[in-house]
Amino acid sequence: MGNPIAEQRIKVLLIEDDPDCVLLVSLHLGEACGPNARYVIQSAETLAGARELLSSQDFDVVLLDLMLPDSQGLDGLAALRRQAPDLPVVVMTNLNDEEVGLQAIEQGAQDFLVKQKIDALVLKRAIGYARERSHLLSQFEGIIEGSAEGMLVVERTGRVLYVNPAALSFFGQKRDELLNRSFDFPLSPGTRREIRWKCNDAEKVGELRVAALEWRKDEAFLASIHDITELRKFEQLKAEIKERRRIDELKDEFLSTVSHELRSPLTVIKAVVVNLWEGLAGPMSGPQNELVKIAVRNVERLARIINNVLDISRLESGHAQVCPAPVDLARLVKETVDGARLVNTQGRISVNLQSREEATLVFADPDMLSQVLHNLLDNAMRFAKSKVEVSVSAPTPDQVQVTVIDDGPGIPKERLPELFDKFVQVNRPKGGSGYKGTGLGLAICHEILRLNEGRIWVESEPGSGTRFHFVVPRHVGTAAPQAFTHGKSSK
Amino acid sequence: MENHRNKKLILIIDDEADLAVVLAQLIAGAGFGVVVASDGVDGLEKAKSLRPDAVILDVAMPKLDGWGFCERFRSDPSFKRTPVIILTAWLSDDLTRKANAAGANGIMLKPYDEKKLIGRLRELCESASHNLAGGKR
Known part of the structure; x- marks a missing residue:
C-alpha cells in the first residue's frame, strides 16, 4: 500500500486576511507548478468565508x-x-x-507556525505532520469508538470525561446522560470485577477492568467493560440443564434402587x-395350603x-x-395366546386366534410389543365371561393391527376417555380371590405404542364386551425377523 | 469327572443368604445337587473345586459382582460351556444385551417364576451334557 499522502493532491484551506502572507504560502507550496502542483490552495479572508467554504467543499488541512x-x-x-x-488545523501566529x-x-x-519564520520546508513538514497525526488520531478514535468493549475515562473525582458507544449501549444511556456525570462504580487501578446494571428491566452483567490513565495532564482511570450478559445467561442455562440432568439421574437411580430394595x-x-406350597418343607394341611395359596397370589400381585x-x-x-x-406380529400374538391358554388352566375361557393376514412383519421393539399383548390378553381374560378373540389384520398397507375382544361387562361410555390414564380401573371384578389389576397396564400399553409409533384405542358398550385395537408400522425392508428373546420374567 | 455324579450340581451365587437358602431348597426339591456361594470370589473358588453343571448367579454382590464373575468364569476354558443363569433384582433396559455380552445363557428378573427357572435349568443342563457327549475334542 503506497503512502496516500504522497500520492494525492492536498487541498489546503488558507484562512488569512494579509495578501502578502497568502502569496508567500502559495509560493512556498509551489502552486505555481500548475496542474501538477501537489497542493491546491483555497483562501478565505474571514472566518465566516472559511466556514462557508468548509460547508461546501472538502479540505485536507487548514492553515489558520x-x-x-x-x-x-x-x-x-x-x-x-x-x-x-x-480536519487537521495548523495555526499561524506572530x-x-x-x-x-x-x-x-x-x-x-x-x-503552530510563526509567520515570520515560515519557509517552504517548515510549511510542508507542518502540513505533512498535521495530516499524519490527525490521521493516526482518527484511526485510534475509530478503533475505540467502534470497539465492542465499553470504555470510559473517569476523573479521580468520579466524573466521566469520555465514553465510547459500546459503553453507552451497555448502560443503555445517551452520551449526555453519562458524560460529566459521576460514575456509579468505585474504581481503582488494577481492579477486575463483575458489575451488574439494570437496563430497561433487564440486568446486564459486565466485567469491569480499571487502568490508570493520564487525561489532559491529569490522572484519571480508564474503565473498560466487557459485556458478559449473554455469556452469563448461557452459563446459567448450562448449569440448569446440568442440574436437570443430575435430578433425572438421581430419579432414575432412586427408582432403580427402590426397585432393587x-x-x-x-x-x-x-x-x-x-x-x-410345593411341599418342599413337608406336607401341609388343607387350611394351611389355602392360606399359602392366598399369600402366593398376593405376593405375585x-x-x-x-x-x-x-x-x-x-x-x-x-x-x-x-x-x-x-x-x-402374528407369531408373537400366537406365542402370547399360547402362554395365556397355559395359565388359564381351569379352561373357563376360550381363546380364539384369527390371523387374516399372511405378511405381518412389523417394525417395533419386540419386548415392548410382547408386553402390550400380554397386558391386553391378561385384561381380556380377567373380564371375559366365556371367550376372548384375538385377530391380526392389515387395515392399511403400512400398518398391522391386532384386536383383542372379550365378552365381558363392557365399559361405560363416559369412562372410555380416561381408560389409558394411570391408576384407572373400571369395573374391577368384585370378590376376594379374583386377580386384581394395578391400574397401570393400559397406561403402559399406551406409552409403549406411542414410543413405537403405533396407536391404541378401545371400543366398548356396557353389556356387549370390549374391543381393544392397536396398530404398529409395518416393516419395510428385507431383514429377517428377530429371534425370540428371553423377555423379563413375571410380567 | 462331573459326569460320574448321579445328580447335576448347581452352584448358587447370591449374597442374600435368606434367598440362597430358599432357592437351594427349591432346586434340591427339583432333583439337583446344590452348593451355595456368597459372592463372586467365593463362587469362583467353589466352581474350581466342585466343577458345577450350571450356575445361578446374582448380579449385585460384594467383592466380585455377577458381571465380574462371568468374565473370569468364561475366561477359564473348562467353563466355556457351563450354563449360567443370571437372576437379578436390578432393572435396566440393556439387561438382556449385557447378559448376552457377558456370556450368560439366560436372565430372569427377581422375583422369578419358579417353574420357569427350573424348566430353563433342566433345559440348559440337558443340552450341555448332550454337547459334551457329542462333541469330544
Whole structure:
C-alpha cells in the first residue's frame, strides 16, 4: 500500500486576511507548478468565508491565522473544530505569540507556525505532520469508538470525561446522560470485577477492568467493560440443564434402587411361600395350603405392581430404550395366546386366534410389543365371561393391527376417555380371590405404542364386551425377523 | 469327572443368604445337587473345586459382582460351556444385551417364576451334557 499522502493532491484551506502572507504560502507550496502542483490552495479572508467554504467543499488541512477581521485568538480555532472536528488545523501566529500557539495545540490544533519564520520546508513538514497525526488520531478514535468493549475515562473525582458507544449501549444511556456525570462504580487501578446494571428491566452483567490513565495532564482511570450478559445467561442455562440432568439421574437411580430394595425381600418371601406350597418343607394341611395359596397370589400381585410402576416411570421419563426390530406380529400374538391358554388352566375361557393376514412383519421393539399383548390378553381374560378373540389384520398397507375382544361387562361410555390414564380401573371384578389389576397396564400399553409409533384405542358398550385395537408400522425392508428373546420374567 | 455324579450340581451365587437358602431348597426339591456361594470370589473358588453343571448367579454382590464373575468364569476354558443363569433384582433396559455380552445363557428378573427357572435349568443342563457327549475334542 503506497503512502496516500504522497500520492494525492492536498487541498489546503488558507484562512488569512494579509495578501502578502497568502502569496508567500502559495509560493512556498509551489502552486505555481500548475496542474501538477501537489497542493491546491483555497483562501478565505474571514472566518465566516472559511466556514462557508468548509460547508461546501472538502479540505485536507487548514492553515489558520489567529488575527482575522471577524475572529481574534483561539475562538476561530474553536469554531472550526466544532464545524469540522476531524480536519487537521495548523495555526499561524506572530513572532511574539508563541504562547497562544501552544494553547492552540492544547485545544486541538495539530501544530503552530510563526509567520515570520515560515519557509517552504517548515510549511510542508507542518502540513505533512498535521495530516499524519490527525490521521493516526482518527484511526485510534475509530478503533475505540467502534470497539465492542465499553470504555470510559473517569476523573479521580468520579466524573466521566469520555465514553465510547459500546459503553453507552451497555448502560443503555445517551452520551449526555453519562458524560460529566459521576460514575456509579468505585474504581481503582488494577481492579477486575463483575458489575451488574439494570437496563430497561433487564440486568446486564459486565466485567469491569480499571487502568490508570493520564487525561489532559491529569490522572484519571480508564474503565473498560466487557459485556458478559449473554455469556452469563448461557452459563446459567448450562448449569440448569446440568442440574436437570443430575435430578433425572438421581430419579432414575432412586427408582432403580427402590426397585432393587423392594424386589429383594419380595423375592425371598415369594420363594418361601412357593416352597411351602410345593411341599418342599413337608406336607401341609388343607387350611394351611389355602392360606399359602392366598399369600402366593398376593405376593405375585405385589411383584406386578412394582414392575408396572417402574415400567411406567421409565417409559414416561423418556429414558426407556426403544430397540425396534423386524418382528413377526402374528407369531408373537400366537406365542402370547399360547402362554395365556397355559395359565388359564381351569379352561373357563376360550381363546380364539384369527390371523387374516399372511405378511405381518412389523417394525417395533419386540419386548415392548410382547408386553402390550400380554397386558391386553391378561385384561381380556380377567373380564371375559366365556371367550376372548384375538385377530391380526392389515387395515392399511403400512400398518398391522391386532384386536383383542372379550365378552365381558363392557365399559361405560363416559369412562372410555380416561381408560389409558394411570391408576384407572373400571369395573374391577368384585370378590376376594379374583386377580386384581394395578391400574397401570393400559397406561403402559399406551406409552409403549406411542414410543413405537403405533396407536391404541378401545371400543366398548356396557353389556356387549370390549374391543381393544392397536396398530404398529409395518416393516419395510428385507431383514429377517428377530429371534425370540428371553423377555423379563413375571410380567 | 462331573459326569460320574448321579445328580447335576448347581452352584448358587447370591449374597442374600435368606434367598440362597430358599432357592437351594427349591432346586434340591427339583432333583439337583446344590452348593451355595456368597459372592463372586467365593463362587469362583467353589466352581474350581466342585466343577458345577450350571450356575445361578446374582448380579449385585460384594467383592466380585455377577458381571465380574462371568468374565473370569468364561475366561477359564473348562467353563466355556457351563450354563449360567443370571437372576437379578436390578432393572435396566440393556439387561438382556449385557447378559448376552457377558456370556450368560439366560436372565430372569427377581422375583422369578419358579417353574420357569427350573424348566430353563433342566433345559440348559440337558443340552450341555448332550454337547459334551457329542462333541469330544
